[in-house]
Amino acid sequence: MAKIRGAVTVDSERCKGCxxxxxxxxxxxxxxxxxxxxxxxxxxYMANPEACIGCTNCGIICPDGVISVYRVKVEE
Amino acid sequence: MExxxxxxxxxxxxxxxxxxxxxxxxxxxxPITPQTEVMEYLMETDATARTGMAVLQAESEVSAINxxxxxxxxxxxxxTSSSSPGISLMAEGISYLAGAELPCLLINVSRGGPGLGTIxxxxxxxxxxxxxxxxxxxxxxxLAPSSVQELADFIALGFDLAFKYRNPTMIxxxxxxxxxxxxxYLPAQRPRFTEYPDWATNxxxxxxxxxxxxxxxxxPQEHELVNIRLQKKYREMEQNEVRYxxxxxxxxxxxxxxxxxxxxxAQKSIELARxxxxxxxxxxxxxxxxxxxxxxxxLADNPRIKGLFSVELSAGQMIEDIRLAVEGRKPVGFFGxxxxxxxxxxxxxxxxxNYFNIK
Amino acid sequence: xxxxxIIKPENLVYQKSRLMAEKQFNFCPGCGHGVVVRTIAEVIxxxxxxxxxxxxxxxxxxxxxxxxxxxxxVEAAHGRACAVATGIKRVQPDxxxxxxxxxxxxxxxxxxxxxxxxxxxxxxxxxFINNGIYxxxxxxxxxxxxxxxxxxxxxxxxxxxxxGYPLNITPLLAQLDGxxxxxxHSVHTPANVRKLKKALRQAFENQRDKKGTSIVEVVSxxxxxxxxxxxxxxxxxxxxxxxxxxxxxxxxDGKIVMDMNAPR
Numbered sequence: 001m002a003k004i005r006g007a008v009t010v011d012s013e014r015c016k017g018c019x020x021x022x023x024x025x026x027x028x029x030x031x032x033x034x035x036x037x038x039x040x041x042x043x044x045y046m047a048n049p050e051a052c053i054g055c056t057n058c059g060i061i062c063p064d065g066v067i068s069v070y071r072v073k074v075e076e
Numbered sequence: 077m078e079x080x081x082x083x084x085x086x087x088x089x090x091x092x093x094x095x096x097x098x099x100x101x102x103x104x105x106x107p108i109t110p111q112t113e114v115m116e117y118l119m120e121t122d123a124t125a126r127t128g129m130a131v132l133q134a135e136s137e138v139s140a141i142n143x144x145x146x147x148x149x150x151x152x153x154x155x156t157s158s159s160s161p162g163i164s165l166m167a168e169g170i171s172y173l174a175g176a177e178l179p180c181l182l183i184n185v186s187r188g189g190p191g192l193g194t195i196x197x198x199x200x201x202x203x204x205x206x207x208x209x210x211x212x213x214x215x216x217x218x219l220a221p222s223s224v225q226e227l228a229d230f231i232a233l234g235f236d237l238a239f240k241y242r243n244p245t246m247i248x249x250x251x252x253x254x255x256x257x258x259x260x261y262l263p264a265q266r267p268r269f270t271e272y273p274d275w276a277t278n279x280x281x282x283x284x285x286x287x288x289x290x291x292x293x294x295x296p297q298e299h300e301l302v303n304i305r306l307q308k309k310y311r312e313m314e315q316n317e318v319r320y321x322x323x324x325x326x327x328x329x330x331x332x333x334x335x336x337x338x339x340x341x342a343q344k345s346i347e348l349a350r351x352x353x354x355x356x357x358x359x360x361x362x363x364x365x366x367x368x369x370x371x372x373x374x375l376a377d378n379p380r381i382k383g384l385f386s387v388e389l390s391a392g393q394m395i396e397d398i399r400l401a402v403e404g405r406k407p408v409g410f411f412g413x414x415x416x417x418x419x420x421x422x423x424x425x426x427x428x429x430n431y432f433n434i435k
Numbered sequence: 436x437x438x439x440x441i442i443k444p445e446n447l448v449y450q451k452s453r454l455m456a457e458k459q460f461n462f463c464p465g466c467g468h469g470v471v472v473r474t475i476a477e478v479i480x481x482x483x484x485x486x487x488x489x490x491x492x493x494x495x496x497x498x499x500x501x502x503x504x505x506x507x508x509v510e511a512a513h514g515r516a517c518a519v520a521t522g523i524k525r526v527q528p529d530x531x532x533x534x535x536x537x538x539x540x541x542x543x544x545x546x547x548x549x550x551x552x553x554x555x556x557x558x559x560x561x562x563f564i565n566n567g568i569y570x571x572x573x574x575x576x577x578x579x580x581x582x583x584x585x586x587x588x589x590x591x592x593x594x595x596x597x598x599g600y601p602l603n604i605t606p607l608l609a610q611l612d613g614x615x616x617x618x619x620h621s622v623h624t625p626a627n628v629r630k631l632k633k634a635l636r637q638a639f640e641n642q643r644d645k646k647g648t649s650i651v652e653v654v655s656x657x658x659x660x661x662x663x664x665x666x667x668x669x670x671x672x673x674x675x676x677x678x679x680x681x682x683x684x685x686x687x688d689g690k691i692v693m694d695m696n697a698p699r
Contacts, residue, residue, distance in 0.1 A: 007441035018465030018658075018665040024625060041464070049438045056449035057625040063469025064460055065451030072446045074436055102526050130525035134518065135551035142515035142548070146491075146522025149509045154526065172512050277507035277523075279487040279530050288501035290510035 005074050006054020010044045011066040017041035021058035021067060027051040030058060080261040087224045087254040088113035091157060091183060091247075094231035096123045099268040100181075101152035102130040104143035106162060109195040110251035111185035114157045127268055137162040141169030148178035149289040151276025153235050153269060157183035159251070160201050161192065164209065170244060171210030174306070175291030179238035181231065182216070183247045185254035188389075188416030196416025197250035197337060200390035205248050206365040206397075213303060215310045216246040217317060218364040220335040224258035226362075232263055237317065239273075241309055248364060250389065252337040252418065310366075319362035320371055324350070328357030330432060331375055333398050334387045335361045337418070342387055344421035345428070354434060356425075359384075364394070372401035383407040385428050389418065407432075452476035454485055458502040465665020467655030468496055468564060470622035471631070472503055475533070475562065478635045479506065488531040489523055491516040493545070495537035496570040514545030517552035520559045531642055533560035539569045542578040542604045549608070556613025556647035560638040563605065563650060565680060566657040574660035578602035581679055586660065601679050605652045606695055609686040615647035617685040621654045623669040627682075647689070654680050 008029070015037065021044050022030045031047030044067070046052065054071025085093070092114045095103060103123070105115040118131045130147075134140035140156050147154030158166060163184045173180060186201045188194035201209075205218050217237050221227045227249060234245040272278055280286040293299035321339075324346060325331055334342045339360040349356040359375060361368050375381055383406050386395035395410045402408050409431035413419045419427075428434070454476040462468045479485050485506045492500035494513035501508035511519040516534035524532045541549050541563050552559065568586055569575040575588040581601050583592040593601075609617040616638055620631040631653060638649035654676050656668035663671055685693040 005436055005441055007438045007446075009442060014459055016464035020465050020665050020669075023666050046438070054441075054446075054448055059449040060625045060628050061470065061622075063462060063464075063466055063473075065455060065469070065473045068450040069448050070442050070446040071448045072436075072441050072443075102522070104522060104525075132521070132525055134521075135547055138515070139518040139521075139548050139551065142512060142518035143522030143525070145511070145515070146509065146519035146524075147526045148522075149519070150489075150523055150527055152526040154522065168512060169515070176510075277489050277509050278527055279489060280485075280507055282486055286504075286506050288508045288510070290501055292498060292510055 001076055002073050003076050004053045004071060006052040006069065006071045007049060008046060008052065008058060008070070009068045012043035012045070013037050014064055014066045015041060015043035016064060017043060018063060020061050020063065024057050024061045026057070027053060080264070082259060082261050084257055084259050085224060086113060086257045087227050087249065088185065089117045090224045090228040090260055091231060092117035092121070094228035094263055095155060096121070096127055096129065097263045097265045098232035098235055099127070099153055099266045100129050100155055100235070101268050102132070102147045102154045103156065104132050104134055104140045104147065104154070105156050106134050106137045106140050106158065108159045108162045110187055110254050111157050111159050111183070114183070129268065137165035138169065141166035144180050145169055145173055145176070145178060148173065148180040149176070149276065150278040151269070151272030153181070155181035155183070157185065159185045159187045160189050160198065163201065163204065167210035170216070171212055171214055172291050173244045174214035174216070175212065176289050177242040178244070178289065179242050180244050181234045181238055181247070182244050183249065186248065186250045194416035195251060197252040197418060198389045198416055199250060199336060199338065200393065201248065202364065202388070202390060202393035205246055206367065214306060215313070215365050216244055217241065217313055218246045218248050219319070220248050220362060220364050221253060222336050222339040222360065224253065224256065225260045227253055228260055228263060232266070241313060243309060248336070250337055314366040317363055318366050318368045318371070320368040321360040321362060323358040323360065325357030325359060325375065327355050329355045329380065329382050330385060330428060331357040331359050331381055332385045332387055332424070332428065333359045333361070333372065333394070335364060335394070338387050338389060341419065341421050342424055345424040348421055348425050356428065367397045369397070369401040372398055373403070376402040376405040381406065383409060383432050385409045385411065385431060387419070387424050388412045390414070452480045454480050454505045456503055456505050460503060461499055462496060463659045465656070465658050465668070466496070467566065467622045467653065470628055471562065471564060471653050471655070472500065474622070474628060474632050475535070475635060476504060478632060478639060482636070482639055484531050484639070487529070488533070491520050491532065491534040493534070493536055493540045494571070495540050497535045497537060497564070498571065500535055514540050514543070515548055516540060516545065517548040517557070517559070517561065521552050521555070521557050524557055524559055528558070531639060533562060535562045536564070537570065538563070538565045538567065538577045538579040542602050550611070553608045553611045553614045553648045553650070558642050558645050559648060560642055561648065561650045563652045564655050565652055566655045566660070567676060568657045568660040570657050570660050574657070578604070579680070581675055603680060605650055606685055606693065608650055609691055613647050614650065614686060615689045616641050616649040616687060619652040619654060619680060619682050619685060621672070621682055623656065623672060654682065
């Protein structure tokens, strides 16, 4: 049965740590880093990459557009 | 000389007809006496049908000047006309136009102020026009017509100077010039623009760097550079765009300095004085900015000339620039009428005699 | 399957519009402005009108739009965006023009220009961000500030008796015959952002078809002005702003569709 796998990239330098993507993700994929970028913001990252289905919600909701979303169909 | 159309025309209507013939692309205005006929004429003659230019009555002068800002940002020939209180409302927009370096044509058919004042002619907007009515260091290349013919001729000239320097041009007229009728030769019709400057924001063509218009610069280092660029432009105007007329100054003992409608009246004063053996001349600034400082200083340096006499429809504004030019070399007298009152030639003549104790 | 196998150009399904410039937004973290600004770029990119569009960015948090877009933008004086847009549109009727205005710009200092551009039915798109506060200047009361809402110029809460009532302006503008489309949206959930995108697309198509003025209002958060985290601000917005400024279409194709008498 085909399964959808997704992944996102976060431009951590441009993320402002607003966390809206974390709240928006239904699959709890995203978390906030402990490290900070050069502006002192914690940035989003895939804390739970396996759960991502590439639904693009986080990409859409990000005010700064720092998230790109990838999706692929995988044969189990 | 190709055959030119001659007409008897009211100043305001000559402005409108000349605007159509200058290839204006848009007029955005608002009613205010004594210049409303400009927009009325444009509507009456259906300028849009004649050349396709846009003619729109805005909801206020504040809106009108910002429509001009929008139109000007696209590199089209855009203009407005108003009168003193309306020009005050436009002051912020005019500062933005100068700050964003947008060419356009502004016309002030001045009326007596301050406040609502009167609808009679005045020259008391001189400071507002040449010293800056809006905020910041900016200048308006300012032309002062003294006949309906010049009102018509300065429209195309005003547009051309605006685009030459990417700066608004102001035509400082007054209620008398706007309302009076005179015989004039109409300028020929020239085409509206079909190409626009590279800086114009009218949709960036494929493959070209996109453009933007702004007068905003939060970094002082950058904004100082903008101001330095503006100042350089104003020096160039001062170098190339001084315009004036001298009438019977060669043998004059005293010289009246006057612009606009007063320069017309003063010519009669000179005639009356010369009939009595008093050699009076007239120096008429046509560009109020750049002001003809050098030329006036030359008059003051002329050993035969005993004094200059500023005559204005105000409490004395241009006199300050005359004194700056003369720098104490010779006495500079003043005579002005206020509140929309216009002096007779005799009044000017007598005032000069009194100031210089001429019997 | 490893994450790196997924992250490949052929698997890309979402990224910000190529019409976004390199310059980073100056909006506060989590601000709705960023989403609206990007969504407009997506619509313009998808309609293929980037070479025929001019945006107007008046004074306010939106003033730097010309830095963020890779198409033509004109910065306008505070409140005068609709006049500037009119000035452009009247000499170039075939170009797309949109204004991007805050609540102070559109409903306070620019009320006159906004009202009359709509009354003339100017063929423009007005994007109106309603976050109930003046953001750029640091959080002062705006025409749309709610009763009792605290700002730096009504620190004990807006007192309607002395400071006027929250101004629900888009239903007023909807009454003007020149206006063909008025709709109110938000960007606090992806579903709402998708609806906003459809509405913006409709608005630009109205402009293309010369149907008159389209107004897309976006009720949005102002995290620093409201003194809340982005998430808390969105929750507060849903709880309070949506009561006074309910989402949904107000006027479609020239006909009022929202029940104006619904209790607020």
